[in-house]
Amino acid sequence: MTRDDGKKTTPWAFIHRAGAAFLLLLVALLPPPVRAEVFNPETFTLDNGMQVVVVTNRTAPVVSHMVWYKVGAADEPWGKSGIAHFVEHLMFRGTETVPDGEFSQRISREGGQDNAFTSWDFTAYYQNVASDRLRLVMELEADRMVNLALSDAVVLPERDVILEERAQRVDNVPGSRLNEQMYAALFQNHPYGIPIIGWSHEIAELTLEDVESFYQTWYAPNNAILVVSGDINAETLRPLAEATYGQIPSRPVPERVRPMEPGAEGERRVVVTDPTVQQPLWRRLYLAPSYANDPDGHAYALQVLSEVLGGGPTSRLYRSLVIDQGLAVSAGTGYSPNDLDYSVFVAVLAPTPGTDLEDAEAAFEEEVARIVREGVPEAEVEAAKTRLAIAADYARDSLFGPARTLGAALATGQTIEDVESWPDRIRAVTAEEVRAAAEAVLTAERAVTGLLLPEAPPSPVAAAPPPGAPAEEAPDAEEALNDDK
Known part of the structure; x- marks a missing residue:
């Protein structure tokens, strides 16, 4: 054709x-289609300020349980990139009552799955479990909201893990390096230009005191949102939420103040x-x-x-x-x-x-x-x-x-x-x-x-001048810098 x-x-x-x-x-x-709500959720707020959202889905006797903290990489102190993601890692390392590494093992033993992720604007933790195991999950998550056990013996090895994670996912992946550099060029003033995982040289300097300060500043029930989706409704969830998260007192949380972009x-x-x-x-x-x-x-x-x-x-x-x-x-x-x-x-x-x-x-x-x-x-x-x-x-x-x-x-x-x-x-x-x-x-x-x-091929080596030919005169540095042509 x-x-x-x-x-x-x-x-x-x-x-x-x-x-x-x-x-x-x-x-x-x-x-034109008629108006339809998306999720039709129920919501209520605990006395300590924690918002709770419920989406009922009776398809199967399972639930997806998520806790969202309104803090992310863009809220980190200047020069301390990677702390939000670092704390996400450390949340799996244990509390005073749950030994190091036991959190995920307990979820797995109950037939569930768990994980977490960090963005510039939030940090989220989730578990997918049978609905009759929900109270256990809520007890574990509420425990690590306030009782995270940190020490140099826990923090410093985990810092090495994150540096290795960055090497594997960013430093050794050309496409990831390109994306990182593009964000750094796009956001000239806003912290979205700083990678969520952090810059290597700043990750390497993070200390126990740094992560403890970040955790104690932002991890509070009044700075968190609980969302549960699945085989449950608000009437059933409310007493569970009050018995777990509701027992944690609220505390002051800083306002999220960020520099904005200039005109490019x-x-x-x-x-x-x-x-x-x-x-x-x-x-x-x-x-x-x-x-x-x-x-x-x-x-x-x-x-x-x-x-x-x-x-x-x-x-x-x-x-x-x-x-x-x-x-x-x-x-x-x-x-x-x-x-x-x-x-x-x-x-x-x-x-x-x-x-x-x-x-x-x-x-x-x-x-x-x-x-x-x-x-x-x-x-x-x-x-x-x-x-x-x-x-x-x-x-x-x-x-x-x-x-x-x-x-x-x-x-x-x-x-x-x-x-x-x-x-x-x-x-x-x-x-x-x-x-x-x-x-x-x-x-x-x-x-x-x-x-x-x-990678561009190497430039061909210039041929050597014939014997007796005059050497090419090097250009004047000042003249070269001021040449507008």
Whole structure:
């Protein structure tokens, strides 16, 4: 097949476009869905200030139990990067009544699973267990909220574990190094530019006193959220919560005060080369609003934009760069506004062998410019919103999904009503709002571009001058520095 512009296309590309057009027409003809709540949670607050959220799901006699602390890597003292993640590790090392390492073993013996994770804005701990084992889990978690047993004998070896974790997950992974350096370039003043795991030289200097101070400052019931999802309701959970977490007194917690970003000027680019890179990669990060910091009201439109631009095989980037032009083997975007201060709109391209990254970058920028210039047809916007709604339905049907979604939202300034009204707010997004969000956020001034490349070959050695030839005069250092050409 040949297109009107003379370029060849494949039968698959024609079929793909025809199928996408049919989907857009079908979605446009569907009646608007009725309002539906997402998780329909119950909530109450203990006397010590700890918020409790319950999502009932009687599918199986199991529960997902999560405790969220409203503290993360962005709340660390300056020069002490990695403490939030360090404390997360130490929470598994034992208390006065639970020996070192016994916490997870007890959960496992009861047939459960447990883990934890740290972000810039929160630290979360979770267990998935049978519902009749919930009280045991709550007793263990409440115990380590206040009774963590720390000493040099515990802290210093765990510090070495974290340094090794960083070496394996970041220092020895070129893509992780690229991402770390891009965030450091994107956030020039805000602590989101500091890696969650911390910088190696600062991790190596963390002390027992550092982690004890952080733990005692932030780990309090009035700075925590309990979310339980599964085979239970609020009536049954309340006495359990009062008998465990409710016995811990509240205490003062500092206000979360963070420096904000200045206005950025100039293009920023990061290049990481490594001999182990087999697939070059192009990546771009745009500074974007979060739900909690969205003065121009772009957050919901940006979610729809991400789906339109790079949300899978029906997206514009995939159709253009992968199918039509053959410039990339994969192309996509991502955006999640669940952060306290800022979020990031991400675009990623993996070029086909032999493709110049500059050509792939130019094709990406043309797709963005086309949206800004021409807008997005209403039917295409409706199709994207429908796909987002389907993804939300899948999250509703799981146990862990509701607990994670609600906990992350509440820990970053949202309310339960914000979460429950998400489908309505997505459905209300218009095509013009999608275009306006692209124009406002996807700009060079708000972006950092990253390139992941194989190590460049060594430069050829210059041939030696023939005998008797005059030596080339070295340029004057001052002249070279002031040469504007």
